Amino acid sequence: MNQLTPDVLALGVLQYIVFLLSTSFHEASHGFVAKLGGDPTAFHGGQVTLNPLPHIRREPFGMVVVPLLGILMGGGLIGWASAPYDPLWQLRHPRRAALMSLAGPGANFTLVILAFILMRIGLFAGVFQQPVQFASMRLVDAAGGGVWEGIAAFVSVLFSLNLLLGIFNLLPFPPLDGFTGVGLLLPERAAVSYIRFGYRLGSYSFLGLLIAWRLFGNLYQPILLASLYLIYPGLG
Numbered sequence: 001m002n003q004l005t006p007d008v009l010a011l012g013v014l015q016y017i018v019f020l021l022s023t024s025f026h027e028a029s030h031g032f033v034a035k036l037g038g039d040p041t042a043f044h045g046g047q048v049t050l051n052p053l054p055h056i057r058r059e060p061f062g063m064v065v066v067p068l069l070g071i072l073m074g075g076g077l078i079g080w081a082s083a084p085y086d087p088l089w090q091l092r093h094p095r096r097a098a099l100m101s102l103a104g105p106g107a108n109f110t111l112v113i114l115a116f117i118l119m120r121i122g123l124f125a126g127v128f129q130q131p132v133q134f135a136s137m138r139l140v141d142a143a144g145g146g147v148w149e150g151i152a153a154f155v156s157v158l159f160s161l162n163l164l165l166g167i168f169n170l171l172p173f174p175p176l177d178g179f180t181g182v183g184l185l186l187p188e189r190a191a192v193s194y195i196r197f198g199y200r201l202g203s204y205s206f207l208g209l210l211i212a213w214r215l216f217g218n219l220y221q222p223i224l225l226a227s228l229y230l231i232y233p234g235l236g
Helices: 006-036 052-058 060-072 087-092 094-125 147-170 177-185 188-200 202-231
Strands: none
Touching: 006 052, 006 060, 006 094, 006 147, 052 060, 087 094, 087 188, 094 147, 094 177, 094 188, 094 202, 147 177, 147 202, 177 188, 188 202
């Protein structure tokens, strides 16, 4: 557990801002793709928006209480959100429901790509540079000071946090998006049976999260390291 120094607190606030932005984009993408597929539940509930307030009203503990407690206690940021959908629509259209689920991680990976492009442009322009040590989600540093220091920190957190969210949510364990996303690979009747099986596993969702978190620890660091080689091709 990190000691709550001013630097750690400042990083925590930045991570929380990026978390709100990223989670809102994630959930809005779920709702938007669901609406395109014929389920307007999230749209009518006001969830298809980048404004974090509707998402906070739906999940105040996951979006505010738990993340801020993690930051203040020095244990790191953790949180969650959700978007409503019609279970009957999911059973009638399992492929569309799978696309809805995968839209969330897809949104996170979109932000990863955007952050990567910004980092490469900054490095090419000479306003960013490789940090002395990759730590606390800092993947680029400012070549100078001032406003570029804040931009470098923001882009670094945007890349790292969304890479984390995208990978974690793709793991095929309930209640993560990757579990429902598997239905895209199955014949339609098998996908319906798979969804019903997922409903029965609902009470074991916490166990699914524990298994996913254990596996995630072995996945994230190698993928992050590979990403660093893409950002800095000469990294040795």
